Amino acid sequence: MPYRPTDRTRARLAAVRERIVDAALDQLAEGGYASASMAAVARRAGIATGTVYRHFPSKVDLFAEVFRKASQREVDALRATTARGEPAATRLAAWVETFVRRALAEPVRAYALIAEPVDPAVEAERLTFRRAYADLFARALADGVDTGELPPLDADLTAAAIVGALAEALLGPLQHRDAGADALVDALQTFVLRSVGTANAHA
Amino acid sequence: MPYRPTDRTRARLAAVRERIVDAALDQLAEGGYASASMAAVARRAGIATGTVYRHFPSKVDLFAEVFRKASQREVDALRATTARGEPAATRLAAWVETFVRRALAEPVRAYALIAEPVDPAVEAERLTFRRAYADLFARALADGVDTGELPPLDADLTAAAIVGALAEALLGPLQHRDAGADALVDALQTFVLRSVGTANAHA
């Protein structure tokens, strides 16, 4: 029984794996998916190309994890801004603001996560990103409908529509740093709150 | 001066060019962008691969024209449903219905036009598609604001958001033929009309 990875080794491997995912995220932030070749990711992680394949069987698998991690991070950021008890309108407004400001702060990464063309197989994984958002919104919407705060609506469809609206509305601003973030936040909050039947735009 | 293309020849060349574009559109409808290789388009048009290059310098140029033609066709379909004098709410509701039903009728093509991953350079051209829609909506919104029918809003941003909302909300239904079209139309009309501050969902 000449070999059995020890804890120390196992920990080092896990660290490398994480370094690869982080490198991929950084690469996305810097040059988008187009720049995220396996060679580029490996170089950034400080390892050889082939080593990436000791941790992920394929590029698709790697980016599945990358998108999963990014989704988690973004959704956590939204979650942190409000608690479940607060009025639905307040929560939605806060989420829109956070979503927009975070996207504008990291436009290249946001574009890669939201809309940049990726391989079809990776596209499927990117859906986790949008779905994670949509789920969050859908739950808040359903709560709002239950409490009578919001009028009846299809929570899942509406949530998807909201996510699509935010993404599309951001596409222009993500490329050309034109309008002020404040105005953008304001206009999108108004749009979203109206879309769910809440007139009072600002809680 | 031994050769100079005659009118007859010029017309035949134009016809071939158009046949190529139509073949590309058909290919999109049948197998999406993923299936639309230059060889496949050429085969469908009944010509050799190299011949395509006598009409378009590159695949990007070909698909620029393809998306332009598709956009024109779709936007014309929306335009045909309403006239400029009608109430903004009526027009929006009609457009949503037409948009959704046309997409559901040709899901593969709709997916290719709306969301399928494409080469980055082609992606830029696909924006013409979304932009054409957004422009149409933006003009109607601006009119509605002018007449006082709609509350003040950023017409361009709102139009983009609406297009994004429709596209995203359709993604699920385009893949899995699950819910009924009627319910989808209804929910999206409600969403859109609310989002522009018009409570009376159905004109």
Next chain:
DNA sequence: CGGCGTCATGAATCGTGATTCACTTCTATA
């Protein structure tokens, strides 16, 4: 320490599909 796997390496391989080009077939004139 000695030897058995693992791990890491990165150059070479592979697959894919756009693009090219040497050649053939037409078209339009004299």
Next chain:
DNA sequence: TATAGAAGTGAATCACGATTCATGACGCCG
């Protein structure tokens, strides 16, 4: 009809980046 060029052809070329794999280095156990 003969000829200069244009149009059509499709197999070969090319580019590109994911993936593989022969080789060397290292960690683990007796």
